[in-house]
Amino acid sequence: MAVELTINDIPVSVPEGTTILDAARTINIDIPTLCYLNLHEMKLNNHIASCRVCVVEVEGRRTLAPSCSTPVTPGMVVKTDTPRAIKARRTMVELLLSDHPKSCLTCSKNLDCDLQALASDLGVRNITYEGEESRFAIDKSSKAIVRDPNKCIRCRRCETMCNEVQTVGVYSAVGRGFETVVKTAFDLPQHKTSCTFCGQCLAVCPTGALTELDQVDKVWKALNDPERFVIAETAPAVRVALGEGFGLEPGAIVTGKMVAALKRLGFDRVFDTEFAADLTIVEEATELMDRLKKGGRLPILTSCCPAWVKFFEHQFPDLLDIPSTCKSPHEMFGVIAKKYYADLMGIDPQRITVVSVMPCVAKKYEAARPELGRDPKTPDVDIVITTRELARMIREAGIHFGALPDEDFDQPLGESTGAAVIFGTTGGVIEAALRTAYEWITGRPLARIEFEEFRGMEGIKEAVIDMAGRDFRVAVTHGLGNARKILEKIQAGDSEYDAIEIMACPGGCIGGGGQPYHHGNMEILKARAAAIYREDRNKTLRKSHENPAVRTLYEKYLGEPYGEKAHMLLHTHYIERRKI
């Protein structure tokens, strides 16, 4: 049923149950918000109404109403812009600032902070309230996420994301009153919890309380060390988001400019993680065929996402034998760079520094996993930086990104197919795997190369593919809460799936924790996904097994896919971990 009301004297008609905030948006009034965050596509709705920044006047009501959590009623008369409402909002921000470090200039969220933007928009020009400030220890214990509770404004977006969307439950509001702060259980350092390092908490944190571990200086140091041979590899999702760091439209494809920028930063070689994504598909499709042939355990689960891997290690230790044993593409890349490419070029692998540019903060943690390297001195990947960190390096170097010419990846590890591009979005890995597995299993060329049924933001997508008379059941899921539902089905023995793709971040890597901040705008994620599929269509080769450089790698170096050497270099194992 529709409800009629007026907002700032403008008649509005909205469905029953709509909040004042959403009703105002239908007439293009954006009431300022801070703690509120409603991301329908991710099923995240944080409306605890604790910050009181969105208050408005409602006729006949003594107190101001928080518009984010007040539903409209028939005949309601709302004023969003009265002096009283405006002053109250400003006061709320001033009170928040009374217990917030005033160190914006040196904060990593400087110019990208919701609280700062609000203070600016609401005309806060004085620190009106000086009082006690919280003092908490900063947690830099993990390899991926830095937690500075002093900058926490208790909006609890991270808690909602971690507990409800991801169902990991690392955070909780602890204590009461002024002392309240969002923390881990028993104040444990982050790396001792079940944290998957997916980084979705920092993707929604409105301040600098949660950020990634900054590794830019390590990259600068390697680049300026004449002894080091520094190789960059870039994940698919980076090229459709990096442009946002320079004011380009979301979904702008900047592959060529990104390569040019990396070369100007001084990388000795600029290669593509997509090369290794094709390699991953060849290995994973062969592993699948091996399981089908030998009656191995199904479903096979993808293993490219390090946050997902850590999730099942903590939450489903009884299922450690079903994920594919394939290393993630950037790890495969690292080992190939340090073995095959080093041999090819006659470079001492100890001199090579592999820098992964990733849309992800969990990749930082993954690169530090001790089993992902042939020995402690040569990890597969040395340094991981996020899309955001690369954008900053480009700015630091004063490179005019928009004016850069398009340049090509170096060869041979820069060669890739369309199947590798789509790794960057939910559904892409399984689509890529099917393009290869279908042809190998049926021995027939694939008539329809695009699998629309696995695309889009739906939380769990399923389809049955006819593989030469055998029904092949496939599921795709993103967001760890959705993954949990599927894994519980498997645990209960109710699963008939043959293959499942799982990505930890809602939307897949395009929505990764290391991407430019979306500030709650899901259209940005959709634009990035659309760009991924455009980039796929732009490629001449669109099936991983057709990648000529990958074929050469097997012929000259690895031997058989899923063979002995491939096993040693490209596969890994998983570790049972405690749930906390």
Place this chain on the structure above:
Amino acid sequence: MSQSEPGQMTQQAEIPDGGVNRQFALLDEFVASLPYKKENLIAILHRAQEIFGSLPEEVQMHIAYLLDIPAAKVYGVVSFYSFFTMKARGRHVVNVCTGTACFVRGAAKIQLEVEKQLGIKTGETTEDGLFTLESLRCVGACGLAPVLVIDGKVYGKVEVGQVKEILGEYREK
């Protein structure tokens, strides 16, 4: 990078004390008797504190495991309510009511006297483990203000001079 990775599964330490095992068994029994478990977190915490005397990490971890909820959530609730304590308490828990009526009738002086007699501050436990001193806000016996509560027994209209004697009863127990 060769060191064993943090967060990795380690063998749970054997609990040597049969008494501790008994305490966990009591808690398990209580939780098993509840038709709804997650919904009864607070009741379970009360019972656990009754059994163990406090709610140390391992007890909270165990409750999280039993209820299949994150340990952070259990910790959040424990840290919110002042009734719950993570620190082991003494054999006798002394509470000085500092609610409005008691406060007006001199609770602060009573509190100071108890602190002096026990040689500890409010919130602390004596070294011999005999007493823990806490404060609470109103036990609903304002007519008897100021009020002192020891192990649930209420002492009304307490005067500073009586404190030593009252505590003495418990020293002998």
